[in-house]
Amino acid sequence: MLRLLxxxxxxxxxxxxxxxxxxxxxxxxxxxxxxxxxxLTIGDVxxxxxxxxxxxxxxxxxxxxxxxxxxxxxxxxAEPDCCPLAALEAWLTHRRTGPDLDWTASPTSRAGRKLFxxxxxxxxxxxxxxxxxxxxxxVKQAAADAGLDPEIFSGHSLRAGxxxxxGDAGAGLAELMRQTRHKSTEVxxxxxxxxxxxxxxxxxxxxxxxxKDG
Numbered sequence: 469m470l471r472l473l474x475x476x477x478x479x480x481x482x483x484x485x486x487x488x489x490x491x492x493x494x495x496x497x498x499x500x501x502x503x504x505x506x507x508l509t510i511g512d513v514x515x516x517x518x519x520x521x522x523x524x525x526x527x528x529x530x531x532x533x534x535x536x537x538x539x540x541x542x543x544x545x546a547e548p549d550c551c552p553l554a555a556l557e558a559w560l561t562h563r564r565t566g567p568d569l570d571w572t573a574s575p576t577s578r579a580g581r582k583l584f585x586x587x588x589x590x591x592x593x594x595x596x597x598x599x600x601x602x603x604x605x606x607v608k609q610a611a612a613d614a615g616l617d618p619e620i621f622s623g624h625s626l627r628a629g630x631x632x633x634x635g636d637a638g639a640g641l642a643e644l645m646r647q648t649r650h651k652s653t654e655v656x657x658x659x660x661x662x663x664x665x666x667x668x669x670x671x672x673x674x675x676x677x678x679x680k681d682g
Contacts, residue, residue, distance in 0.1 A: 511579030
């Protein structure tokens with residue numbers, strides 16, 4: 469489904485296409501809340517050669533004191549159109565053209581600027597801060613353009629989508645909680661339970677025995 473959303477966005481060579489892909493892929497890969505997505509600064513992202521992207525979630529629902537929580541998202545070099553690292557690098561190329569990152573901005577100032585910002589209809593990177601509602605609109609528009617029902621999508625869909633997909637792929641509770649940064653096990657168990665009904669099920673050994681065993 470994520471691939472459908474990505475395919476429906478404008479060309480990745482355009483500022484809006486590059487930004488939307490980076491929002492979708494980082495939001496999904498890091499299981500970000502919409503508020504966490506729009507709060508990311510340029511200094512919060514680090515490209516790790518040979519691995520992918522490391523994000524610092526400076527403040528979140530489960531980290532009200534702002535201690536910061538690092539999250540890693542692997543690259544997908546075999547599939548450039550669905551690669552968080554490629555999407556981030558493409559967007560940063562455009563992001564650096566924003567008026568808030570001109571020659572007068574110091575390195576410290578640049579690092580503190582928001583990673584994601586508005587893009588005008590003419591394709592100009594404005595540097596204006598996005599609201600969390602902008603993430604909702606982006607996800608719903610991507611769903612509609614992909615021929616899906618936008619009513620079943622929300623700003624939480626990227627975070628929930630990662631948890632669901634990870635559970636289906638066999639992720640353990642500890643690994644899932646590390647990515648979603650949930651403090652309670654109950655939420656993540658809800659994503660794992662459907663897959664766990666069949667994984668390591670005790671009846672498999674009872675009914676799938678060789679005929680020679682009786």
